Amino acid sequence: MGRQKEFDREEALHKAMEVFWTRGYGASSIQDLVKHMSINRQSLYDTFGDKHALYLQALDRYREVESHKIIELLERPGSVKRNLRQLFETAIEKALSERRGCFMGNAMSELAGRCKDTAARTCGNMGAAHEAFYRALLRGKKEGELKRIRDARAVAHFLYSSLQGLVLTGKATQDRKTLKDIVTVTLSVID
Amino acid sequence: MGRQKEFDREEALHKAMEVFWTRGYGASSIQDLVKHMSINRQSLYDTFGDKHALYLQALDRYREVESHKIIELLERPGSVKRNLRQLFETAIEKALSERRGCFMGNAMSELAGRCKDTAARTCGNMGAAHEAFYRALLRGKKEGELKRIRDARAVAHFLYSSLQGLVLTGKATQDRKTLKDIVTVTLSVID
DNA sequence: TCCGTTCTTGACTGTTCGTTCCAGAAAGGG
DNA sequence: CCCTTTCTGGAACGAACAGTCAAGAACGGA
Numbered sequence: 001m002g003r004q005k006e007f008d009r010e011e012a013l014h015k016a017m018e019v020f021w022t023r024g025y026g027a028s029s030i031q032d033l034v035k036h037m038s039i040n041r042q043s044l045y046d047t048f049g050d051k052h053a054l055y056l057q058a059l060d061r062y063r064e065v066e067s068h069k070i071i072e073l074l075e076r077p078g079s080v081k082r083n084l085r086q087l088f089e090t091a092i093e094k095a096l097s098e099r100r101g102c103f104m105g106n107a108m109s110e111l112a113g114r115c116k117d118t119a120a121r122t123c124g125n126m127g128a129a130h131e132a133f134y135r136a137l138l139r140g141k142k143e144g145e146l147k148r149i150r151d152a153r154a155v156a157h158f159l160y161s162s163l164q165g166l167v168l169t170g171k172a173t174q175d176r177k178t179l180k181d182i183v184t185v186t187l188s189v190i191d
Numbered sequence: 192m193g194r195q196k197e198f199d200r201e202e203a204l205h206k207a208m209e210v211f212w213t214r215g216y217g218a219s220s221i222q223d224l225v226k227h228m229s230i231n232r233q234s235l236y237d238t239f240g241d242k243h244a245l246y247l248q249a250l251d252r253y254r255e256v257e258s259h260k261i262i263e264l265l266e267r268p269g270s271v272k273r274n275l276r277q278l279f280e281t282a283i284e285k286a287l288s289e290r291r292g293c294f295m296g297n298a299m300s301e302l303a304g305r306c307k308d309t310a311a312r313t314c315g316n317m318g319a320a321h322e323a324f325y326r327a328l329l330r331g332k333k334e335g336e337l338k339r340i341r342d343a344r345a346v347a348h349f350l351y352s353s354l355q356g357l358v359l360t361g362k363a364t365q366d367r368k369t370l371k372d373i374v375t376v377t378l379s380v381i382d
Numbered sequence: 383t384c385c386g387t388t389c390t391t392g393a394c395t396g397t398t399c400g401t402t403c404c405a406g407a408a409a410g411g412g
Numbered sequence: 413c414c415c416t417t418t419c420t421g422g423a424a425c426g427a428a429c430a431g432t433c434a435a436g437a438a439c440g441g442a
Contacts, residue, residue, distance in 0.1 A: 040421065042420070043418095046419080
């Protein structure tokens with residue numbers, strides 16, 4: 001059946017995701033990608049199609065990896081408030097250490113307005129995150145921790161939007177207090 | 192003193208701002224800019240310097256025009272709550288009709304992490320908006336409309352971040368209800 | 383009127399972009 | 413062993429990129 005691939009497809013895709021995540025679509029050249037993926041130019045085209053197709057696959061991979069992290073965190077047993085607080089505080093720490101934001105948020109900003117494929121993926125990812133928030137809120141209500149919440153779907157939308165706003169703000173300022181203020185007020189709506 | 196310019200500098204800069212706002216920095220070519228600004232290539236370089244310098248001037252112009260709109264709206268006499276509601280509802284309408292988001296938000300996402308000049312401008316703009324929110328909240332407190340607010344600076348940071356999150360979310364989804372949900376919950380913190 | 387300055391124009395630079403082609407090396411199946 | 417398939421590396425493609433140059437047109441001042 002011919003020669004085997006010398007590189008691991010998933011590993012290469014992961015590297016591509018990191019390049020696109022860090023630099024965005026337009027600012028990532030094939031040169032950059034080839035270098036960081038440690039594969040040959042031709043192998044890239046043979047395996048992933050063209051640049052745009054690779055980008056979409058990287059978005060899909062991000063969703064698999066990062067979204068599942070969020071879902072997993074929100075589904076941890078115990079206090080829903082504590083889980084939410086931890087999610088937002090982790091976001092602050094990442095905003096202060098890395099500066100690349102959220103790959104989905106970056107994709108929304110750069111391409112979702114012009115590219116349907118990207119819009120579909122960012123929208124789908126938002127839907128998945130929304131469901132995770134929603135389920136967590138429902139559980140919090142059922143367990144009596146979140147008595148004040150009326151429209152859980154609305155609050156879930158709000159939380160996702162707030163998280164994106166927080167991460168975006170973290171690109172402009174490195175001031176920890178500003179980011180903590182945002183989280184404090186955000187979480188006050190589920191207090 | 193030689194020949195006069197055949198174009199209006201401010202008008203050309205305004206056009207450049209619209210191109211950068213709509214397409215972002217990387218995806219705007221000098222070709223695009225020249226075309227939409229209706230000036231010659233050389234005039235662009237003579238008048239504004241290179242592409243990057245033009246971008247920064249476009250950011251400055253955006254701040255002058257758009258930030259002042261926000262400040263003006265928030266300083267209107269009468270109910271602070273009403274003013275804030277109108278600001279957020281206008282943001283929804285713009286998100287649904289145009290798809291270009293907020294130029295400052297776009298700049299944060301695309302460049303603030305890599306370019307100090309851009310970071311300084313987005314940060315400065317955030318500071319100005321923060322002050323506008325803060326003054327509005329203080330007035331609301333003084334006039335007895337916003338009794339529940341304790342840390343007005345924190346709420347001001349929150350409102351700016353939420354606005355950015357809302358606008359970004361509007362790039363992924365065109366669903367009006369989702370956006371209205373976000374605004375409803377956001378404004379519940381100043382209720 | 384003529385000079386000097388500045389603006390306009392379009393051709394042109396060298397570079398980088400995404401993508402493809404090709405020749406050859408490597409490996410599995412018969 | 414040979415055949416087929418696949419991967420590799422480098423060269424090459426045309427297009428698009430940001431930025432520059434030189435020549436001339438238009439205007440203000442003397």
